[in-house]
Amino acid sequence: xxxxxxxxxxxxxxxxxxxxxxxxxxxxxxxxxxxxxxxxxxxxxxxxxxxxxxxxxxxxxxxxxxxxxxxxxxxxxxxxxxxxxxxxxxxxxxxxxxxxxxxxxxxxxxxxxxxxxxxxxxxxxxxxxxxxxxxxxxxxxxxxxxxxxxxxxxxxxxxxxxxxxxxxxxxxxxxxxxxxxxxxxxxxxxxxxxxxxxxxxxxxxxxxxxxxxxxxxxxxxxxxxxxxxxxxxxxxxxxxxxxxxxxxxxxxxxxxxxxxxxxxxxxxxxxxxxxxxxxxxxxxxxxxxxxxxxxxxxxxxxxxxxxxxxxxxxxxxxxxxxxxxxxxxxxxxxxxxxxxxxxxxxxxxxxxxxxxxxxxxxxxxxxxxxxxxxxxxxxxxxxxxxxxxxxxxxxxxx
Ligand SMILES: *[C@@H]1O[C@H](CO)[C@@H](O)[C@H](O)[C@H]1NC(C)=O
Ligand SMILES: *[C@@H]1O[C@H](CO)[C@@H](O)[C@H](O)[C@H]1NC(C)=O
Ligand SMILES: *[C@@H]1O[C@H](CO)[C@@H](O)[C@H](O)[C@H]1NC(C)=O
Ligand SMILES: *[C@@H]1O[C@H](CO)[C@@H](O)[C@H](O)[C@H]1NC(C)=O
Numbered sequence: 051x052x053x054x055x056x057x058x059x060x061x062x063x064x065x066x067x068x069x070x071x072x073x074x075x076x077x078x079x080x081x082x083x084x085x086x087x088x089x090x091x092x093x094x095x096x097x098x099x100x101x102x103x104x105x106x107x108x109x110x111x112x113x114x115x116x117x118x119x120x121x122x123x124x125x126x127x128x129x130x131x132x133x134x135x136x137x138x139x140x141x142x143x144x145x146x147x148x149x150x151x152x153x154x155x156x157x158x159x160x161x162x163x164x165x166x167x168x169x170x171x172x173x174x175x176x177x178x179x180x181x182x183x184x185x186x187x188x189x190x191x192x193x194x195x196x197x198x199x200x201x202x203x204x205x206x207x208x209x210x211x212x213x214x215x216x217x218x219x220x221x222x223x224x225x226x227x228x229x230x231x232x233x234x235x236x237x238x239x240x241x242x243x244x245x246x247x248x249x250x251x252x253x254x255x256x257x258x259x260x261x262x263x264x265x266x267x268x269x270x271x272x273x274x275x276x277x278x279x280x281x282x283x284x285x286x287x288x289x290x291x292x293x294x295x296x297x298x299x300x301x302x303x304x305x306x307x308x309x310x311x312x313x314x315x316x317x318x319x320x321x322x323x324x325x326x327x328x329x330x331x332x333x334x335x336x337x338x339x340x341x342x343x344x345x346x347x348x349x350x351x352x353x354x355x356x357x358x359x360x361x362x363x364x365x366x367x368x369x370x371x372x373x374x375x376x377x378x379x380x381x382x383x384x385x386x387x388x389x390x391x392x393x394x395x396x397x398x399x400x401x402x403x404x405x406x407x408x409x410x411x412x413x414x415x416x417x418x419x420x421x422x423x424x425x426x427x428x429x430x431x432x433x434x435x436x437x438x439x440x441x442x443x444x445x446x447x448x
Contacts, residue, residue: 106152106155106400107155108156108402108403109402109405110402110403110405110408111126111127111155111156112125112127113125113127113128113156113157114127114128117214117215117216118216119330119331120330120331121260121262121328121329121330121331121332121333121412122409122412122413123409124216124262124409124410124412125156125403125408125409125410126152126153126156126157126403126410127156127157128157128216129153129156129157129160129216129217129218129262130157130159130160130161130210130211130215130216130217131160131161131204131207131210131215131217131218132153132160132161132217132218132219132220133200133203133204133217133218133219133220134219134220134221134222135193135196135197135200135219135220135221135223136188136196136220136221136222136223152374152375152378152400153218161207161209161210188223188226189223189226189227189230189237189238190223190224190226190227190242190243190246190247191237191242191246193221193223193246193247193249193250194246194249194250194253196250197250197253197254198253200219201253201254201257201258204217204258212258212259213259213260214260215260216260216261216262217258217260217261217262218261218262218263218264218410219254219261219262219263219264220263220264220266220337220377221263221264221265221266222266222268223247223268224243224247224268224314224318225268225269225271227243227310227314228268228271228291228293228294228307228310228311228314229271229291229292229293229294230293231293231306231307231310232292232293232297232303232307233293238310240310240313240314240317243314243317243318244317244318244321247265247318247321248321251263251265251321251327251334254332254334255327255329255332255334258332259331259332260331260332261331261332262332262333262335262410262412263327263332263333263334263335264335264337264377264380264381265318265322265334265335265336265337266337266339266340266377267315267318267319267336267337267338267339267340267341268311268314268315268318268340269340269341269343270311270312270315270341270342271291271294271311272294272308272311273344273345273353274291274294274295275294275295275299276345276352276353277345277353293307294307294308294311315341318336319336319338322334322335322336322414323336323414323415323417324414325414325417327414328412328413328414333412333413333414335381335410335411335412335414337377337380337381337388338380338388338390339376339377339379339380339388339389339390339391340373340376340390340391341390342390342391342392343390343391343392343393343394344392344393345393345394346393346394347393372391372394372397372398375398375399375400376389376391376398378400378401379398379400379401381410381411382401382402382403382404382410382411383401383411384407384411384413385411385413385414385415386415
């Protein structure tokens with residue numbers, strides 16, 4: 051198996067409002083940054099062709115003796131299908147956002163890989179997309195529509211028993227709302243965000259038996275403003291996430307959009323931890339690993355732009371599976387012990403499900419318990435959290 055690193059468009063704000071033109075420019079710009087160029091420029095940031103995943107074995111990789119009936123006793127090997135919903139970040143992360151290759155070690159019969167990301171404006175069949183139904187440019191307003199599509203797909207997916215099989219869906223959505231906020235502060239308000247999330251999660255809860263939903267906490271996006279490279283691709287950045295990138299430093303506009311970003315995180319946590327989504331055979335779990343992730347920085351504090359390709363959106367670090375590994379680990383860490391990734395420059399160590407509790411953790415924190423993660427505790431902590439580049443590259447196994 052050869053590993054091929056694909057640098058994909060990622061992240062925030064493929065705004066529909068601006069039309070398609072920038073997209074084609076962007077696609078063009080992207081072609082300049084081939085794997086070959088990259089390995090010339092930053093040989094240490096790519097992998098040799100001969101790279102293989104280090105073997106990952108766990109003492110117990112077996113399924114439960116019979117199909118579990120409770121959402122609290124589902125092992126990795128009991129999951130029959132995995133799927134993803136969300137916006138551009140989810141799209142571009144392809145199957146790696148889905149920890150497909152890890153799950154497949156536990157269950158070789160796993161359904162639902164996502165061989166190709168869904169491209170802006172294109173209608174692809176399930177044959178093309180597998181079960182990555184995320185769509186570039188989608189806001190949370192479009193989440194219900196995507197969810198409907200997923201439910202219908204589950205019902206007819208070859209090899210899947212809709213009623214009996216355990217399913218896992220991972221969701222990362224909301225960053226586009228931050229990027230588009232200034233274009234319509236009503237449509238992209240925190241209230242609407244919660245309303246649309248709830249609508250879609252309720253739909254999953256009411257219609258899909260035996261389902262676990264990972265809701266990945268949205269990133270703190272302010273550091274996106276700091277990446278600058280004198281390239282066409284990087285200039286285009288201004289149209290990707292204009293509401294965040296265009297306002298000047300210290301402007302009220304910037305403060306407002308950063309505050310919205312934090313408010314969405316807070317409200318998402320409140321919704322998922324409310325207890326509403328924890329039933330016998332259904333649970334929504336907030337996976338916070340990206341909440342505080344920071345871009346890699348040089349010793350003098352500036353962002354290490356060598357981690358980003360010239361368009362400012364592609365991440366060139368080794369070990370692009372970090373996203374999937376972080377998600378996997380969060381699933382097997384209980385509330386209160388979920389690890390937050392501090393920076394993408396450190397590789398994440400995959401963990402095995404514990405022997406005492408070999409199941410995906412699904413129980414929400416007790417209502418009185420301390421929150422696992424927020425970005426709103428104090429002004430001081432929020433400063434350190436205003437980070438992260440919703441910028442990730444991806445390794446596809448081919
Ligand atoms: C998907 O692939 C299967 C098997 O390769 C084929 O039979 C089916 O017609 C395809 N469906 C679509 C919608 O292209
Ligand atoms: C997303 O939803 C909005 C509001 O409902 C709609 O106007 C827009 O066309 C949708 N976008 C896509 C790509 O479906
Ligand atoms: C903003 O969105 C709301 C709700 O979708 C809509 O009624 C309103 O017309 C939009 N305003 C603008 C200026 O587009
Ligand atoms: C930080 O260090 C890098 C490389 O050593 C240099 O290019 C950059 O200008 C420095 N930035 C500041 C603000 O000193």
